[in-house]
Amino acid sequence: MKAVEIVKPGTIRIVERNIPKIKENEVLVRVKAAGICGSDVHIYHGKNAFATYPRVVGHEFVGELVEIGAQVNDLQVGDRVAIDPVVSCGQCYPCRVGRHNVCKSLNVLGVHRDGGYQEYIAVAGTQAHKLPNTIPWKIAALVEPYTIAAQVMERGRLVVDDTVLICGAGPIGLIILQAVKMIGARVAIMDIVETRLKWAKEMGADLVINAKTSDLAKEMMAFTNNEGASLIYEATGNIEILETCIHNIASAAGRVVVLGFSTEVVKIPQVDIMSRELEIIGTRLNNNKFPQVIEWFTKRLVQPAKILTHTFSFEETQKAFELAGTNPQDVCKIVLEF
Numbered sequence: 001m002k003a004v005e006i007v008k009p010g011t012i013r014i015v016e017r018n019i020p021k022i023k024e025n026e027v028l029v030r031v032k033a034a035g036i037c038g039s040d041v042h043i044y045h046g047k048n049a050f051a052t053y054p055r056v057v058g059h060e061f062v063g064e065l066v067e068i069g070a071q072v073n074d075l076q077v078g079d080r081v082a083i084d085p086v087v088s089c090g091q092c093y094p095c096r097v098g099r100h101n102v103c104k105s106l107n108v109l110g111v112h113r114d115g116g117y118q119e120y121i122a123v124a125g126t127q128a129h130k131l132p133n134t135i136p137w138k139i140a141a142l143v144e145p146y147t148i149a150a151q152v153m154e155r156g157r158l159v160v161d162d163t164v165l166i167c168g169a170g171p172i173g174l175i176i177l178q179a180v181k182m183i184g185a186r187v188a189i190m191d192i193v194e195t196r197l198k199w200a201k202e203m204g205a206d207l208v209i210n211a212k213t214s215d216l217a218k219e220m221m222a223f224t225n226n227e228g229a230s231l232i233y234e235a236t237g238n239i240e241i242l243e244t245c246i247h248n249i250a251s252a253a254g255r256v257v258v259l260g261f262s263t264e265v266v267k268i269p270q271v272d273i274m275s276r277e278l279e280i281i282g283t284r285l286n287n288n289k290f291p292q293v294i295e296w297f298t299k300r301l302v303q304p305a306k307i308l309t310h311t312f313s314f315e316e317t318q319k320a321f322e323l324a325g326t327n328p329q330d331v332c333k334i335v336l337e338f
């Protein structure tokens with residue numbers, strides 16, 4: 001079988017590998033489609049602190065089951081499945097309190113161990129979630145990024161009465177936007193790329209803010225009757241924007257959910273957090289959100305087709321990575337087909 005291997009930062013090649021042998025608790029997946037995430041491109045460029053090399057990347061993938069381990073009872077050969085890339089130990093404190101996505105020895109497929117950019121992969125049966133026939137493969141590949149939105153919704157305790165700000169209209173910001181509109185809360189979204197803001201408007205954003213040409217804090221005060229946003233999702237990864245959100249935009253009793261993973265130090269006055277009882281909330285990957293998101297897709301509560309702009313054959317991964325990194329005006333989500 002063929003696998004897309006990042007040999008070292010900057011070097012990608014298609015290699016021949018043996019089809020994996022499964023253990024009793026595992027299933028063998030014939031991969032059909034896999035999304036490209038910013039973090040895959042970062043691993044290619046050597047900018048992901050968690051990755052080791054050589055690595056087969058890809059954590060947003062779906063496929064068909066071709067072999068089932070003896071201990072797996074609820075799945076059959078031929079089932080169409082989406083794979084949860086989160087692997088945890090089950091023993092440590094976060095695992096014991098039901099937060100396995102921040103396990104002490106977290107292993108993410110495609111980051112810490114080989115992921116979905118290969119023709120076959122063995123995964124635990126518990127990681128495979130059945131998909132209905134009505135969801136095409138390239139759309140199903142977007143289930144994992146939507147689990148990020150399901151997770152941030154839970155972490156931020158989103159309710160219909162919230163006035164929300166989403167910073168960043170990249171794939172993740174736009175997916176969060178769809179989730180917020182599904183709940184029905186008022187939402188503003190900001191970016192610096194005009195076409196991404198246009199997409200946001202089409203997806204139902206109540207206000208779009210171009211941070212290059214407008215004053216974000218001023219616009220948000222007008223949008224919220226000077227109360228500030230009750231819930232903010234920081235999905236640009238830019239720490240200065242996070243500082244502005246905490247200092248100038250979050251309302252008293254507000255929540256600020258942090259998605260980015262910059263290692264730069266954020267400067268926040270203690271008194272901002274104390275005097276307004278702000279909650280600064282981290283969010284990472286997903287905590288068993290696949291069934292919920294597959295239901296969103298099945299019932300058409302979200303519009304994944306609006307996020308997908310390009311598809312490539314997996315043999316063109318390098319070309320697709322180059323497009324992903326350089327063209328934010330035209331590119332939102334890219335999916336590789338196998």
Ligand SMILES: NC(=O)c1ccc[n+]([C@@H]2O[C@H](COP(=O)([O-])OP(=O)(O)OC[C@H]3O[C@@H](n4cnc5c(N)ncnc54)[C@H](O)[C@@H]3O)[C@@H](O)[C@H]2O)c1
Nearest residue numbers: 038168169170171172191192235236237259260283284285
């Ligand atoms: N915590 C998690 O589980 C998780 C999962 C996926 C992605 N992420 C993170 O979420 C963020 C968004 O992911 P994505 O795939 O949409 O990334 P992306 O890079 O495609 O999108 C980021 C968006 O922010 C905008 N932006 C960047 N700097 C800006 C600035 N100074 N002012 C205004 N807009 C600015 C960009 O134009 C872009 O549209 C990234 O930081 C990513 O690492 C976190």
Ligand SMILES: [Zn+2]
Nearest residue numbers: 037038060145
């Ligand atoms: Zn991803």
Ligand SMILES: [Zn+2]
Nearest residue numbers: 089092095103
């Ligand atoms: Zn654990």
